[in-house]
Each structure stands twice: as structure tokens, then as C-alpha cells.
Amino acid sequence: MTGVRDRLLTTIAGQLGNPHGVLGKGVASVLNRGNKRAIAAAVDAAAPTAAARVADIGFGGGIGLELLLARVGAEGVVHGIEPSPDMLARAHGRFAGAVAHGRLALADGTLTAIPVPDASLHAAITVNTIYFLADLPAACAELARVLRPGGVAVVGIGDPEAMAKMPFTPYGFTLRPVAEVVAALSSAGLTVEQRTLANPPIPHHLLIARKA
Numbered sequence: 001m002t003g004v005r006d007r008l009l010t011t012i013a014g015q016l017g018n019p020h021g022v023l024g025k026g027v028a029s030v031l032n033r034g035n036k037r038a039i040a041a042a043v044d045a046a047a048p049t050a051a052a053r054v055a056d057i058g059f060g061g062g063i064g065l066e067l068l069l070a071r072v073g074a075e076g077v078v079h080g081i082e083p084s085p086d087m088l089a090r091a092h093g094r095f096a097g098a099v100a101h102g103r104l105a106l107a108d109g110t111l112t113a114i115p116v117p118d119a120s121l122h123a124a125i126t127v128n129t130i131y132f133l134a135d136l137p138a139a140c141a142e143l144a145r146v147l148r149p150g151g152v153a154v155v156g157i158g159d160p161e162a163m164a165k166m167p168f169t170p171y172g173f174t175l176r177p178v179a180e181v182v183a184a185l186s187s188a189g190l191t192v193e194q195r196t197l198a199n200p201p202i203p204h205h206l207l208i209a210r211k212a
């Protein structure tokens with residue numbers, strides 16, 4: 001029985017860190033529904049203006065791309081960056097019009113290798129992604145690199161204590177104290193404000209990191 005449970009939880013954690021295949025299609029929909037409030041709050045915190053150049057890094061099911069496209073409007077550009085080929089393919093299908101009009105640039109990448117030039121983004125969001133990173137300081141340095149002066153990166157994470165109670169998190173998630181994430185962003189030269197979201201569906205923390 002333990003073997004079956006371990007395999008199931010390993011599969012769930014693996015899909016959340018790299019949605020793929022037939023199961024990945026369902027995971028993308030579940031992510032969009034379950035994380036919509038946290039992602040919408042991250043977009044609100046980033047507060048991109050019309051015509052801004054922004055990114056969602058590790059966009060998964062893509063609801064963040066939709067929200068960012070609406071915020072930056074016809075003159076803005078959204079970079080959708082993802083390491084999962086299946087999530088990239090899904091976004092190409094769902095957002096074909098925005099891609100064709102040059103409003104959405106989809107690319108293979110990770111938080112430690114963001115495929116955009118230095119100081120090119122007004123804002124970036126990344127929600128429920130840093131659990132899958134080995135090197136958090138490198139990711140924070142990379143976020144600082146891609147922001148313009150005055151730009152903002154919003155890192156959204158589930159509350160570590162609530163996350164630790166979920167049965168699948170021991171099977172591949174790295175859960176870090178909020179203070180560790182704040183310290184890593186600060187060490188990268190960013191000024192961090194913290195907000196907590198009580199309800200979506202577990203408490204989330206938004207770390208709003210600004211570049212001087």
C-alpha cells in the first residue's frame with residue numbers, strides 16, 4: 001500500500017513541477033482554477049500599466065498570461081517563460097492570436113535562465129514556482145537582472161506551514177521559510193514588501209521586490 005501511495009504522491013508532485021502528457025492537461029486546468037486568486041493578486045501587486053513589457057515565469061496553465069495581456073493592452077508585450085514543453089504548446093494553442101500579433105512571446109526558460117535582455121522588463125510575476133528551484137539566490141539575481149530600474153518582480157508562494165501539510169510536498173518540493181525568500185531577494189539588491197493572502201485556497205505570500 002505504501003508503495004502505491006508513494007508512487008501516486010511522486011506522480012502528483014512531478015506533474016506540479018513539470019506538467020506533461022495526458023495528466024498534464026488536467027493539471028493545467030486545476031492550476032488555473034486553484035491558483036487564479038493568487039495569480040490575480042500577483043498581477044495586481046505588479047500593477048503593470050498599459051504598454052508595459054512584463055513576464056510570467058513558470059506560467060503553467062497560463063491564466064497569468066491572460067491576466068497580464070489584459071493589463072498591458074494592445075501596445076504591451078507579455079513574455080511567457082516555461083520549462084515544460086507541453087505547457088508551452090498549450091499556451092501556443094490558447095493564445096495563438098496574441099502570439100501572431102507580437103503581444104505574447106513564448107519561450108523555453110527557467111527562473112535561473114530567463115531568456116530576455118538585461119533591464120528589459122517593467123514587471124514580472126512568478127507564482128508557485130520556486131519550490132522547484134535548487135538555487136534560489138541565482139533565481140533572485142536573474143530577476144534583478146531582467147528588471148528595468150523602477151521595475152517590480154512579484155514572487156508568490158504558498159504558506160510553507162500549510163504547504164508542509166499537503167501530502168505530496170515531501171515528494172519533490174523545496175519549502176523555504178518566507179524570511180529566506182525575502183533575504184534572497186534583498187541580497188539580489190531588491191527592496192521587498194510582503195503581503196499575505198488569506199484564502200486562495202491555502203494562504204499565500206506575495207513578495208513584491210522592487211529594483212531601485
Ligand SMILES: C[S@@+](CC[C@H](N)C(=O)[O-])C[C@H]1O[C@@H](n2cnc3c(N)ncnc32)[C@H](O)[C@@H]1O
Nearest residue numbers: 017031035058059060084110111127128129132
Ligand atoms: C505548480 S506549477 C505553477 C504554475 C502557475 N504559475 C500557477 O501558479 O498556477 C509550477 C510551474 O513552474 C514551472 N517550473 C518548474 N521549474 C521551474 C523553474 N526552474 N523556473 C521556472 N518555472 C519552473 C513548471 O513547469 C510549472 O508550470
